[in-house]
Amino acid sequence: DCVYENDLKDCSDDMIDLVPQAVIPHxxxxxESSNQQHDIALIRIEQTPPFTDFLRSICLPEQNFESSATPGKKLSVSGWGRTDIFKDNLGPDVLSPIKLKLSLPYVEREKCSKTFRPWSFALGPGQMCAGGERAKDTCAGDSGSPLMSYDMKRAIWYITGIVSL
Incomplete structure (x- = not known):
């Protein structure tokens, strides 16, 4: 797994195989439902993996993110979803061979709901929006990836949400 930033390639250590101890669905x-608002599970692993520059824990938010977020606050997302760049070269069902990352602005609930109203889509409880910038979005295959916010004062990353397409 490599990250490309400012034309520099920084690759992680080799893959670590971890044994799942339990899978705990929401x-x-x-x-069977068409409503997939709770399509998430936790995977408990038998041992703590060694932390590296590419593998770290992430903090849970101390409070409801939406109550303290300002519109436009930058959030980060990363994943191996399908992109047109790789689709054209490797085929339509191929995930990105490199992890990609993106910065997206937080979008307040009211504005998001108004945007999606023509498609009869309504945000459920516990859902939020980020994005809205042309040609910047998560990709098919990114579901389950973390939506993260960074607290500059504390130098801590928080999980703010989970990508669900």
Missing amino acids: PEYDS
Whole structure:
């Protein structure tokens, strides 16, 4: 796994195989329902992996993010989703061979709801929006990736949300 930034390539250590101890789906998840608002699970692993420059823990937010967020606050997302660049060269079902990252602005709930109203899409409880900039978005295959915010005062990353397409 490599990250490309400012024309520099920085690659992580080799893959680490971890044994899952338990898979804990959200208690309200229903695989038969068209409503996939709770399509998330936790995976408990047997041992703590060694932390590196590419593998770290992330903090849970101390409070409801939306109550303290200002519109436009920059959030980060990363993932291996399908992009046109790789689709054209490797085929339509190929995920990105490199992890890509993107900065997206937080979008307040009211503005997001208004944007999606023509498609009869409504935000559910616990859902939020980020994005809205032309040609900047998460990709198919990025579902489950973290939506993160950075607290500059504390130098801490927080998980703000989870990508769901």
